[in-house]
Amino acid sequence: MQIYEELKARGLIAQVTDEDEIRDLVNNGKATFYIGFDPTADSLHVGHFMALCLMKRLQMAGNRPVVLVGGGTGMVGDPSGRTDMRQMMTVETIEHNCECFKKQMERFIDFGEGKAIMVNNADWLMKLNYIELLRDVGACFSVNNMLRAECYKQRMEKGLSFLEFNYMIMQSYDFYHLFQEYGCNMQFGGDDQWSNMLGGTELIRRKLGKDAYAMTITLLMNSEGKKMGKTASGAVWLDPNKTSPYEFYQYWRNVGDDDVLKCIRMLTFLPMEEIDKMDSWEGAQLNTAKEILAYELTKLVHGEEEANKAQETARGLFSKGGDTSNMPCTCLQEEDFKEGKIDILSLLVKCGLAASRGEARRLVQQGGVSIGGEKVTDIDQCWGCGDCECGDGLVIKKGKKVFHRAYMEK
Known part of the structure; x- marks a missing residue:
């Protein structure tokens, strides 16, 4: 099975343009493709996981990945799938996040000589002249068509800022720039990016002629990935210090x-x-x-x-036993104890197993908490410093599947 057929068999491809050309490029290792990552945090999370795996698969088949970190678009924010405007980040924060991304991506992608490259769209977007952009690029976009795009329709009722309205143009310009500078002939993105990606393909063809080689493929990586990337307690990060x-x-x-x-x-x-x-x-x-x-x-x-x-x-x-040394844990401090004791509600909040004492109370009352294999039924139950210094400390079980260890240094 060739790589394009494998991607389809794995359920990764949702929509394409020019399928025959895309199949030929990908299967023969002739695709130079990009996927974008906006650096909104200092770690990738499992919502990015599908994109990383896709890049790895395609590189293994001889294609060349271009990893685009959105140092420029990250300053604007993508309205896709959002109900509110993204918080502004400083240039320093964006640059730090980009560096963190690259270190994590190196586990998946070969950035050796002649292999994958990482680029930052701040390098060209920050240099654009506004009037020139309006004349050269803005004239290629229909406002009517943009307003029909799902990514904008989702935000129209709550209000769409002019800042966010520019995101499609900026993302489209990315593909145009990468096509000219790096011979990037393909872009991949999640199914919620389809309108933005089509904008890039159309821009290249309008500026450089309809025969320009510019393809798009969208995958179910954002709808599935975003669902995968969030849990009740927040994101699941690839950084081992976060998860x-x-x-x-x-x-x-x-x-x-x-x-x-x-x-x-x-x-x-x-x-x-x-x-x-x-x-x-x-x-x-x-x-x-x-x-x-x-x-x-x-x-x-x-x-x-x-x-x-x-x-x-x-x-x-x-199996009710075994090594607890690799279990998530919290080191308790003396100030966590009142008169030498810590109660179950404070313990759950301290360990991040409950967001508040109210939530912790409900967990206990619903029978969802055990300590050392014994169910906790009393919301006033307490433990002393000595309990947390002995052996493994306090091994907490929340629900059926979440384990956590609380201890004090001896």
């Missing part, structure tokens, strides 16, 4: 039964023949599939050693 390898493993171990095989297809590098055999799995076999998914993705992001540790810890905990 530990164990937490990362557990996130994927806990995906729903209906999603596990879809995730294995889209995100792992297991052969399709092996994955197809899992289609008939059900019941306990789906738990095996979840372990496979969690292990493969943790290995991809954090390395084999951390994946092994996370899996051993998870298996040990669920």
